[in-house]
Amino acid sequence: METITTIISLLSRYGMMFVKGTGVTLYMAFLTVLFGAILGSLICLARRVNFAPLRWVAAAYVEVIRGTPMLLQITLSYLTLPELLHMDIQPLYCVILALILNSAAYVSEIIRAGIQAVDVGQAEAARSLGLSSSMTMREIILPQAIKNILPALCNEFIMIVKDSSLGSTFFVGELMTVQATIKGALYLTLEPLMIVAMIYFCLTFTLSKGVVLLERRMSRGD
Amino acid sequence: MIKVTNLHKYFGELHVLKGINEEIHKGEVVSIIGPSGSGKSTFLRCLNLLEKPEEGQILFEGVDITAKGVDIDKHRQKMGMVFQHFNVFPHKSVLENITLAPILVKKMPKDEAEAMAMELLAKVGLESKAQEYPKRLSGGQKQRLAIVRALAMNPDVMLFDEPTSALDPEMVGEVLEVIRDLAVGGMTIVIVTHEMGFAKEISDRVLFMDGGVIAEQGSPQDIFGNPQNPRTKEFLSKVLNA
Numbered sequence: 263m264e265t266i267t268t269i270i271s272l273l274s275r276y277g278m279m280f281v282k283g284t285g286v287t288l289y290m291a292f293l294t295v296l297f298g299a300i301l302g303s304l305i306c307l308a309r310r311v312n313f314a315p316l317r318w319v320a321a322a323y324v325e326v327i328r329g330t331p332m333l334l335q336i337t338l339s340y341l342t343l344p345e346l347l348h349m350d351i352q353p354l355y356c357v358i359l360a361l362i363l364n365s366a367a368y369v370s371e372i373i374r375a376g377i378q379a380v381d382v383g384q385a386e387a388a389r390s391l392g393l394s395s396s397m398t399m400r401e402i403i404l405p406q407a408i409k410n411i412l413p414a415l416c417n418e419f420i421m422i423v424k425d426s427s428l429g430s431t432f433f434v435g436e437l438m439t440v441q442a443t444i445k446g447a448l449y450l451t452l453e454p455l456m457i458v459a460m461i462y463f464c465l466t467f468t469l470s471k472g473v474v475l476l477e478r479r480m481s482r483g484d
Numbered sequence: 485m486i487k488v489t490n491l492h493k494y495f496g497e498l499h500v501l502k503g504i505n506e507e508i509h510k511g512e513v514v515s516i517i518g519p520s521g522s523g524k525s526t527f528l529r530c531l532n533l534l535e536k537p538e539e540g541q542i543l544f545e546g547v548d549i550t551a552k553g554v555d556i557d558k559h560r561q562k563m564g565m566v567f568q569h570f571n572v573f574p575h576k577s578v579l580e581n582i583t584l585a586p587i588l589v590k591k592m593p594k595d596e597a598e599a600m601a602m603e604l605l606a607k608v609g610l611e612s613k614a615q616e617y618p619k620r621l622s623g624g625q626k627q628r629l630a631i632v633r634a635l636a637m638n639p640d641v642m643l644f645d646e647p648t649s650a651l652d653p654e655m656v657g658e659v660l661e662v663i664r665d666l667a668v669g670g671m672t673i674v675i676v677t678h679e680m681g682f683a684k685e686i687s688d689r690v691l692f693m694d695g696g697v698i699a700e701q702g703s704p705q706d707i708f709g710n711p712q713n714p715r716t717k718e719f720l721s722k723v724l725n726a
Contacts, residue, residue: 381569383567384571386567387565387571387572387573387630388573388585389534389560390564391585391589391633391634392560393557393584393585397588397589401584405575406574406575
């Protein structure tokens with residue numbers, strides 16, 4: 263009972279902080295998925311070109327990113343990026359960059375799987391009509407693959423909403439940072455944690471319901 | 485029109501085509517029959533290089549299409565292909581399925597391509613479906629669409645890869661009807677089929693394939709009426725008495 267009253271008073275006094283934290287979390291996830299999708303497409307493209315060394319580099323990149331912890335990648339970016347670029351980069355953007363580089367590896371796999379899921383007969387039919395391989399990709403494969411890719415991309419967004427919490431290690435202002443700030447100021451552990459848990463859950467639950475709707479709409483064409 | 489010399493195809497360790505020599509002449513209707521796994525479909529798919537042979541030569545209208553540096557896309561425009569599983573494009577309307585390649589590859593103006601597509605659709609009784617999407621078509625209608633899609637490129641030869649094998653029995657007739665019309669109209673046709681009655685009726689020549697080679701060939705009367713090779717006899721007695 264006491265916990266609930268504490269939560270309510272926290273919300274009424276520090277509500278704006280949670281709203282801001284939610285904003286930063288969504289901002290991070292949005293930028294990550296946007297640029298992750300662009301970079302991921304390029305990686306996927308690199309894995310299909312007719313030049314073996316580029317294929318190897320792209321494949322190695324995906325393996326290394328998927329084979330190391332995200333927290334390590336974020337820490338590495340935080341520690342080395344400003345020095346590497348000789349620029350004063352805010353910690354938030356060091357974290358976002360690490361998230362983008364990480365997400366791109368996963369997105370490239372999402373796109374690859376989406377393309378592979380299109381029946382090979384589709385490409386054969388297109389090629390048998392005299393379409394070049396790039397025309398076939400553009401006109402036949404990609405429009406069908408997008409149906410597999412888009413829902414998976416939205417799931418990636420949900421993952422990033424949660425993974426962005428790792429940014430709190432460097433106090434970048436997203437939800438977990440807000441929680442840590444309030445905890446430190448008021449010596450309250452449980453209540454702020456419960457509040458951000460609820461916010462995370464509301465975000466991801468709504469988004470995943472949206473994905474289900476999207477999937478249903480996409481499959482209508484089949 | 486198509487001259488095949490010493491064609492070999494491997495799938496890994498598997499030697500699927502073991503030296504095929506064959507010539508398809510203009511205006512000829514050639515059926516390929518034989519047990520499954522004999523290499524019929526692989527042979528057909530080699531003709532437009534959907535399968536790349538490891539050895540041998542394919543001359544199409546005088547050009548060696550297996551040679552390095554050949555623009556195969558250009559030659560494929562002249563070889564229509566129809567598949568067992570139709571492979572119509574589900575995200576394009578019936579009309580777009582047909583006009584896609586003429587517009588994209590031949591740079592045909594859109595209205596001209598559409599007029600031609602409607603004419604072709606009328607020939608196979610699908611003109612009322614022009615704006616529909618393939619999911620609304622039956623199997624037989626999809627296959628008729630696939631045939632028309634290939635015809636829209638005005639090919640010199642049509643390759644059919646078991647065009648009726650995936651159809652419900654009651655739809656086989658409508659598809660064979662379209663192929664028969666093509667044959668009567670003088671189109672050069674190579675067809676892999678299990679429809680023996682149809683092969684007998686429309687073919688100028690029948691090839692019996694077994695174990696990666698053409699084991700026997702001849703007129704339909706000879707192959708079906710008086711087969712020489714014991715493997716041909718065995719195969720025909722199995723399929724005709726089934």
